[in-house]
Amino acid sequence: AQSVTQLDSHVSVSEGTPVLLRCNYSSSYSPSLFWYVQHPNKGLQLLLKYTSAATLVKGINGFEAEFKKSETSFHLTKPSAHMSDAAEYFCVVIHSGGGADGLTFGKGTHLIIQP
């Protein structure tokens, strides 16, 4: 079985300061890992994904994430927050077996940007 834990349900930062959204996973297989963003009343949009290539993955809007196998983590970071980053962020793990059991979403982290 696999699982995804987003360690913070809410994160609040000031505009212009760094963002760190934490994600830990467990998987019996070599996983693919994703971060999605959901703006209010919108569907989810892919930010970035890791699929066993480079461990540091760069995504859209200045976000990046580093896959650390030894720590089973895939934390999302951004050097400088912007007001438009305020949204819900989901960490997703998919193992190669696929199927409903092979795809697991985290509970989400609500990112709040203070002016």
Place this chain on the structure above:
Amino acid sequence: DAGVIQSPRHEVTEMGQEVTLRCKPISGHDYLFWYRQTMMRGLELLIYFNNNVPIDDSGMPEDRFSAKMPNASFSTLKIQPSEPRDSAVYFCASSPDSSTDTQYFGPGTRLTVL
């Protein structure tokens, strides 16, 4: 491409009524997924299709829920009879190549069952 299209965007119905949610995936995508999102349970995968064939429906909550994909450009999720606990946002997503590939989400249907 217009992206994944879902209709209706909002649906309000009374308990016991039949509800049909519709989805048009991105053209050329072989995989289609149905999700439900609630505050309590987060995002749950209900069912997914590959080339119009249901592959895994283990996430479907109960027999009141059914999903079909009669062709590559259309899928429905039906709830009959609906119950207040079915109130949620239902998302459809499509993926080009595999169940492990990037998924493209529709805007969702917000369902309220009174």
